[in-house]
Amino acid sequence: MIDLRESDPFTRFEADICIVGSGAAGITLARQLARSGLQILLLESGGIDFEADIQALADGPSIGHDYYPLVDARLRFFGGTTAIWGGRCAEFNPIDLERRDWVPHSGWPISHGDLLPYYDHARTLLGLPPRQLTAALWPRLGRTMPGFAKDSLTTDFWQFTSQTEQFTLRKCGDLVESGSVRILLHATVTAINTEYGNNAIESITVGDVTGYNATIKAKQYILAAGGIENARLMLASNIGNNHDQVGRYFMEHPHARGGRMAEGRFWQLLKMLHGRMRDDKGHMHAPLIRPSAAMQKREGILNSAFSLAARQAPQANMVAPVKAYNGLKHALAPTKTNRSLWLNVKKVMTRFNEMAGPLRPRALTAMGWDLTAIMRAEQAPNPDSRVKLAQQRDALGMPLTELDWRFSELDKHSVKVMMQEFATQLELMGIGRFDPAPWLDEAATLWTTDPLISAHAKGGYHHMGTTRMSGSPRTGVVDADCRVHGVHNLYIAGSSVFATSGWANPTLGIMALSLRLADHLTDKNTKQTQQLSMVKA
Structure with missing residues (x-):
């Protein structure tokens, strides 16, 4: 581990592969590539803990739909935002990677089958159970699967890894001790x-707010700095953007209030669909509802997901404990001490909710809270939703990011159709009446954010799509191997290459794609070495 601040001025570093960013993508790549014998240089903008002057480099204005302050949207120190990751994991469904006629700009140049072996590898790394059919999982959880009609809504699960700190420095001793990897802070x-x-790419120039600089020379370069920063770096350097694709198609998993249970058998619904639960092997799962592939095709909608929980009614005054918790969480700097405090509080709350089971939301609904459908939606790829460069510059002279987050009619239409179908299915099952949220019928509203539905009310902090994967440079930035179109030694890793977002949280997919990229680079290096040996012979 090397600190640029302790190096000689204008030092030159050389490596076979330079990875920019030490989050989930960068660390997964470094670990896998280290086994190949290649010399890896892993760059991190920050140090080993939070520093306000480094974090300020992530700042920038938002001019579109209201979003979190960009300075808070990603962490800049070793491990990145995974330092506060909750461990929620899910995989893409096959339809997510397919060309969907009703979803403009959809379709990946790879298939779901191409990702499966890398998903399996990523699951092993995170200690997750093997993939299994949803229908087989319900009885292992001791619950009954909701009886939705065939080709209507269906159920799925998030899974939770206990290894949420896998990407923090104290869990990365293997990289620090590796003879193949150097980490430059x-x-x-x-x-x-x-x-x-x-x-x-001939070289990369790096600097620090204290004035130190260095030159990086490598054979291959990988940008793994996140869905916003990857695009910013490419735009600032005018690379890979011959067709004005860099920065476009910014996607989130936006959150919203989908509707409320108006009357009926709440208890039966809660027993099926509420909260987190452990299977017979001790693995944690949480149920969700989404449209089946057949319903998506029939209704022309996205693959969004929602869950049920007790929430205060719209426009209510946020209860004091929740307000205090949210305020404290956002007021405290994400230092190691404060992150540990937050994670411990979260573990206690999660354990309490697990023990209370459906009793807690039942008690809250009895007190006047709503049993609410909480949307965690897929967002349609939209070229007008984008990352651009601002006029302002940071302390290193780089243009700040400007985010223009936009929604489309398809985003809202998908939620409306799902909520109407949920209401229909509950009535058919004799459970009760569900009322979709009023904003879904407001013609002037494309999306609405409700601070009472989640501690992350606007979205999941999932930045996707800004250097999307495509078979053509006219419709994307990287090819099927994550190589930037037209630049033979520049690759991109992370959720910025997602062509569509699906409903699945991105971390598991980021790891799968990173493992796939590592295999590609290893194979490429092996072939080049063999060819060189043949020439010499």
């Missing part, structure tokens, strides 16, 4: 330097 990329013709 306080190394923020300030320039990506191309060779003549812009078809290859």
